[in-house]
Amino acid sequence: MSYDVVIVGGGPAGLSAALALGRARKRVLLCDSGTRRNAAAERIHNFVTRDGTPPDEFRAIGRQQLATYPRVEVRDLRIESIVGTRGAFQVTSATGTVGALRVLLCTGMIDEPLAIEGFRELWGRSIFQCPYCHGWEVQDRRWGYLARGVQSLHFPLQLRGWTRDVVVLTNGSFDVPEDMRARFSAAGIEVETRPVARLAAREDRLQSIELADGATIACEVLFAHPPQRQVDLVRKLGVALDDDGYVQVDPVSRETSVPGIYAGGDLLSRMQAAVVAAASGVHAAGMLNHELTVELATGG
Numbered sequence: 537m538s539y540d541v542v543i544v545g546g547g548p549a550g551l552s553a554a555l556a557l558g559r560a561r562k563r564v565l566l567c568d569s570g571t572r573r574n575a576a577a578e579r580i581h582n583f584v585t586r587d588g589t590p591p592d593e594f595r596a597i598g599r600q601q602l603a604t605y606p607r608v609e610v611r612d613l614r615i616e617s618i619v620g621t622r623g624a625f626q627v628t629s630a631t632g633t634v635g636a637l638r639v640l641l642c643t644g645m646i647d648e649p650l651a652i653e654g655f656r657e658l659w660g661r662s663i664f665q666c667p668y669c670h671g672w673e674v675q676d677r678r679w680g681y682l683a684r685g686v687q688s689l690h691f692p693l694q695l696r697g698w699t700r701d702v703v704v705l706t707n708g709s710f711d712v713p714e715d716m717r718a719r720f721s722a723a724g725i726e727v728e729t730r731p732v733a734r735l736a737a738r739e740d741r742l743q744s745i746e747l748a749d750g751a752t753i754a755c756e757v758l759f760a761h762p763p764q765r766q767v768d769l770v771r772k773l774g775v776a777l778d779d780d781g782y783v784q785v786d787p788v789s790r791e792t793s794v795p796g797i798y799a800g801g802d803l804l805s806r807m808q809a810a811v812v813a814a815a816s817g818v819h820a821a822g823m824l825n826h827e828l829t830v831e832l833a834t835g836g
């Protein structure tokens with residue numbers, strides 16, 4: 537079997553790309569292995585027309601709308617390898633190998649949970665990465681921000697837009713420069729530099745943060761940006777990554793360093809939100825389709 541485009545990843549980026557390519561009458565295979573980034577989240581917010589939609593429902597609607605386009609196939613499959621060159625890729629899963637003229641990577645990112653007791657369990661429930669996504673529902677409560685270095689200290693200042701009660705935690709890992717302390721003080725933000733021992737919860741919701749010296753800080757909501765990594769497939773492909781580990785693409789064409797392989801969505805940058813990923817998927821699909829259509833129409 538051979539396709540014009542194989543899309544790897546069926547989140548907001550891959551679904552949107554498949555919609556654009558289906559409407560452009562390309563023969564598309566969309567493969568998704570099921571482990572999505574927002575698996576722990578109860579609802580998607582800040583996506584116009586879909587605000588408050590559970591993530592599974594979001595994906596189901598996406599697939600339902602793709603069913604209108606007979607040249608788009610959707611399969612629940614993990615892609616194990618991609619070999620070949622532009623115009624002649626072989627894409628392999630557990631069920632076999634298919635051919636593709638182009639490949640579009642929409643594989644998202646993997647969040648690596650921080651090694652703090654309670655972090656993994658509370659991620660997506662009381663621990664969030666983005667206040668636009670989850671801040672409204674918990675506004676005016678006591679929020680913490682788990683900072684991982686001086687470079688992340690600009691972030692907690694914006695949290696004041698949702699609550700007056702913010703504490704920045706350094707987890708004992710770095711010193712807060714005096715100028716930042718002064719800005720936090722002016723904004724009424726507390727700074728806690730002692731190491732964190734564990735996150736205490738009741739009924740799956742954060743109640744307090746226990747420090748290594750036995751002290752306890754009341755806190756209902758924590759924001760954090762744990763490290764991220766690319767999925768194994770992307771690492772094996774050898775596409776160029778930037779210094780932060782995100783896939784480098786041409787800013788206009790969205791082609792990676794491997795000719796014929798394009799990328800869209802979270803895997804491109806830390807600017808991560810479902811609607812941003814959807815737009816990124818459409819951008820890559822549009823540019824890929826333009827290039828492929830011209831090639832097929834002109835024979836070269």
Ligand SMILES: Cc1cc2nc3c(=O)[nH]c(=O)nc-3n(C[C@H](O)[C@H](O)[C@H](O)COP(=O)(O)OP(=O)(O)OC[C@H]3O[C@@H](n4cnc5c(N)ncnc54)[C@H](O)[C@@H]3O)c2cc1C
Nearest residue numbers: 545547548549569570571573581615644669801802809810
């Ligand atoms: C806890 C949490 C809550 C969030 N809440 C919100 C929110 O409320 N609003 C918002 O706008 N954003 C939210 N986000 C961010 C949002 O989820 C992401 O920006 C968005 O999902 C990125 O879309 P994507 O398509 O790039 O990647 P993903 O949604 O992560 O999809 C990537 C897909 O690729 C698949 N895949 C990976 N490797 C392979 C392979 N080898 N073969 C086949 N398939 C593969 C995965 O299974 C996955 O389904 C949240 C994120 C987190 C972590």
